[in-house]
Amino acid sequence: MLTCAVTGSGGTQDRSPHVPRSPEQIAAAAIDAAKAGAAVVHCHVREPDTGRPSRRVALYREVTDRIRAAEVDVVLNLTAGMGGDLMLGGPDRPLPPAGGTDMASAADRMEHVRQCLPEITTLDCGTMNFAEADYVMVNTPGMLQAMGAEMERLGVKPEIEAFDTGHLWYAKELVRLGVLKEPCLVQLCMGVPWGAPDDLNTFLAMVNNVPPGWTFSAFALGRHQMAYVAAAVLAGGNVRVGIEDNLWLGKGQLATNAQLVERAVGIVEAMGARVIGPQEVRARLGLTKRAPVAA
Amino acid sequence: MRGLVAAALVALALPAAAQAPDTGFPPPVALSVAQEECIAAGQAVLAYGYEPWQWACGAEELARIQEVERRIRADCTAAGLNTYPGGLEGWYCAAPTRDGGKTCRRASDCEGPCLATDSGAAIGQCGMLSAFVGCQAILLDDGTRAELCVD
Numbered sequence: 001m002l003t004c005a006v007t008g009s010g011g012t013q014d015r016s017p018h019v020p021r022s023p024e025q026i027a028a029a030a031i032d033a034a035k036a037g038a039a040v041v042h043c044h045v046r047e048p049d050t051g052r053p054s055r056r057v058a059l060y061r062e063v064t065d066r067i068r069a070a071e072v073d074v075v076l077n078l079t080a081g082m083g084g085d086l087m088l089g090g091p092d093r094p095l096p097p098a099g100g101t102d103m104a105s106a107a108d109r110m111e112h113v114r115q116c117l118p119e120i121t122t123l124d125c126g127t128m129n130f131a132e133a134d135y136v137m138v139n140t141p142g143m144l145q146a147m148g149a150e151m152e153r154l155g156v157k158p159e160i161e162a163f164d165t166g167h168l169w170y171a172k173e174l175v176r177l178g179v180l181k182e183p184c185l186v187q188l189c190m191g192v193p194w195g196a197p198d199d200l201n202t203f204l205a206m207v208n209n210v211p212p213g214w215t216f217s218a219f220a221l222g223r224h225q226m227a228y229v230a231a232a233v234l235a236g237g238n239v240r241v242g243i244e245d246n247l248w249l250g251k252g253q254l255a256t257n258a259q260l261v262e263r264a265v266g267i268v269e270a271m272g273a274r275v276i277g278p279q280e281v282r283a284r285l286g287l288t289k290r291a292p293v294a295a
Numbered sequence: 296m297r298g299l300v301a302a303a304l305v306a307l308a309l310p311a312a313a314q315a316p317d318t319g320f321p322p323p324v325a326l327s328v329a330q331e332e333c334i335a336a337g338q339a340v341l342a343y344g345y346e347p348w349q350w351a352c353g354a355e356e357l358a359r360i361q362e363v364e365r366r367i368r369a370d371c372t373a374a375g376l377n378t379y380p381g382g383l384e385g386w387y388c389a390a391p392t393r394d395g396g397k398t399c400r401r402a403s404d405c406e407g408p409c410l411a412t413d414s415g416a417a418i419g420q421c422g423m424l425s426a427f428v429g430c431q432a433i434l435l436d437d438g439t440r441a442e443l444c445v446d
Binding site: 141142145146148149150152153173176177178179 | 338340343
């Protein structure tokens, strides 16, 4: 299973002309990725004029409608990671929170999922520092329980985003609490500062802690993206590439999403593995393709 | 932090044989019988607060509890009071006093409670808030000392 994360929510919009911004561009990038071999497209949305990350439901809705209307079939994976963004005021005065803070309720963070009904949505399974001095990605246990329960209620498969070992640990706790139903789907997110580093020891520690019967995929950021395609296949997992995680095809060469997918397909097939299509992904993960809720 | 300490103590208290062999992580805190019954009934155990007893069985019960809490908080604010962390529910309703810290000998000396300052002495300080939670020695109206525990 090959997932393409087509745009993300990082501040990458001005670093490459290939970072899609508008719903039309995001959907087009997703469709091109699907044509290149991605069975799953993982989509964030951005404000069309500035390219800044957004969680406006109308933007998700347009992306969904455009992808669903395309001639190529693909499994839709919408992020639910937005709305847990806390920007503190700095070491001398952490409170009140600074501009850029967006702390939403579980219901608000899930509203676009409730309306768009993608096959998959993401559950960032913990709170974490990133490579920004005073930014914290906030996902408390209470928030994860509420969001996870809502995903299950909606029949949308949660993809557990494990940025570190503790996130995988808490995913198991969510199963134990009856919030998530097994078998689960996990994305091992490697090399995201300051979560799990992307060295192979740490990666294998993560892989070895994925319970039997669960499905896992893995990716790494930046220049290790393609190396991790090979590592994930070798470890018995699925792969993710895309502009969300890496802007470059090679030294000095900015990539499109489709180019990254094509390269990943080549690596997978050169290793003797097989890239499966969206129908097979749905069958394996028990997913149902549904139309969005009527507007 | 308290939860972390509690989890660590539970982990230390369990014999090594009880640790799950598949993860290498400390064993999880045991679920209560009620929580296990909730899960067996196909519902999820959903926390709504910090304390171990602050959980709901399923999203509908969670929504009901949160609605009640919202109403109580709104009543508190409408009465001109504030919410402060503490107590069984994780917060309580009180107001700052104008005489907080003043020496007192009986309850009527203060807007809020007259909090005994040390054991044995019939002297205290007026509380900074109109109410308190937890266990506290106070001086009553007749100046006698009493231990009062408030949830």
